[in-house]
Amino acid sequence: MARLFPILDLSSFEQDPAARAMFLRDLRYAARDVGFFYLDGHGISLDEIERLFELSRQFFDLPVQEKQRIEMVNSSQFRGYTRVAGERTRGQADWREQLDFGIERDPVPQNGRQPAWTRLHGPNQWPQALPQLRPVILDWQVRVAEVAIRLLKAFALSLEQPEDVFEPIYGEGANHRMKIVRYPGREQTDDDQGVGAHKDGGFLTLLLQDNVGGLQVEYDGKWVDVEPVPGTLVVNIGELLELASDGYLRATLHRVVTPSRGAERYSVPFFFGARLDATIPLLNLPEELAAEAKGPASDPANPLFRDVGVNVLKSRLRSHPDVAERHYPDLLKAS
Ligand SMILES: O=C(O)CCC(=O)C(=O)O
Numbered sequence: 098m099a100r101l102f103p104i105l106d107l108s109s110f111e112q113d114p115a116a117r118a119m120f121l122r123d124l125r126y127a128a129r130d131v132g133f134f135y136l137d138g139h140g141i142s143l144d145e146i147e148r149l150f151e152l153s154r155q156f157f158d159l160p161v162q163e164k165q166r167i168e169m170v171n172s173s174q175f176r177g178y179t180r181v182a183g184e185r186t187r188g189q190a191d192w193r194e195q196l197d198f199g200i201e202r203d204p205v206p207q208n209g210r211q212p213a214w215t216r217l218h219g220p221n222q223w224p225q226a227l228p229q230l231r232p233v234i235l236d237w238q239v240r241v242a243e244v245a246i247r248l249l250k251a252f253a254l255s256l257e258q259p260e261d262v263f264e265p266i267y268g269e270g271a272n273h274r275m276k277i278v279r280y281p282g283r284e285q286t287d288d289d290q291g292v293g294a295h296k297d298g299g300f301l302t303l304l305l306q307d308n309v310g311g312l313q314v315e316y317d318g319k320w321v322d323v324e325p326v327p328g329t330l331v332v333n334i335g336e337l338l339e340l341a342s343d344g345y346l347r348a349t350l351h352r353v354v355t356p357s358r359g360a361e362r363y364s365v366p367f368f369f370g371a372r373l374d375a376t377i378p379l380l381n382l383p384e385e386l387a388a389e390a391k392g393p394a395s396d397p398a399n400p401l402f403r404d405v406g407v408n409v410l411k412s413r414l415r416s417h418p419d420v421a422e423r424h425y426p427d428l429l430k431a432s
């Protein structure tokens with residue numbers, strides 16, 4: 098049976114013109130028809146992958162008090178630890194624990210005149226009890242951001258745009274977020290919802306999953322398993338790339354089902370986003386592609402803004418109401 102989610106080899110994009118043309122064609126179909134595919138040939142080694150999983154396991158094995166010392170609610174940048182059921186998707190608790198990171202930088206001093214999203218810049222929270230985690234995460238951020246940029250260039254070409262058409266969104270300080278995630282097994286909950294059905298809000302998501310399985314994508318009205326393929330990253334399109342391509346590229350609904358009894362699942366989603374001060378470009382597609390573009394999906398419950406910072410802050414406030422209440426009460430009052 099043909100695979101619904103193809104495996105694309107990014108290294109063939111950097112080879113001879115024939116291999117490159119084939120890669121671009123496959124990429125366009127994969128991203129348009131299902132919006133999900135596996136990426137191989139990305140240059141990240143199995144050792145790097147294993148090291149990251151090993152440190153994730155060590156982090157989640159820490160005593161709960163250690164994890165709570167860096168709870169996300171301490172951070173106006175939405176960085177840090179979220180306990181099981183601490184995050185919500187469409188109002189329902191997600192049965193997973195996670196540690197969120199963004200770009201490590203100083204906060205922007207506030208004088209009340211900057212846009213609210215400037216408060217999203219700032220430091221991460223690192224676990225004191227596991228100092229080895231920090232260099233591994235910082236390294237992963239660099240490695241995967243590079244892959245995302247190579248891939249965005251390929252997306253641009255596959256849409257018959259100049260290779261650097263997305264440069265304004267990632268040049269000089271792209272913005273991204275990532276997290277390490279643990280889904281506990283069925284013996285700890287009756288709930289199926291590891292994470293509820295959603296689309297990703299950024300540009301591109303590059304996900305590392307272990308070999309347990311549970312990620313599902315909605316295709317043709319059914320939920321289809323994204324089986325683990327060792328060494329690959331699972332790539333999916335975010336809503337802002339869908340918006341930029343006038344719906345030619347699809348942001349697809351996906352979810353994670355709670356692992357079976359006695360199992361647990363680890364994953365590392367990396368959300369490549371645009372600079373917070375960017376405005377999403379609207380691509381001018383050639384006629385034959387424009388004819389196939391469906392227009393971005395519009396969901397009245399989830400309006401999309403072309404101003405990236407506004408969009409990112411909107412979705413962070415919605416996912417983490419405790420952070421919103423502690424650090425953004427001014428915005429909650431206004432809305
Ligand atoms: O853990 C996964 O496999 C996917 C998680 C996910 O979709 C997300 O965090 O946006």
Ligand SMILES: [Fe+2]
Pocket residue numbers: 295296297351
């Ligand atoms: Fe997702």
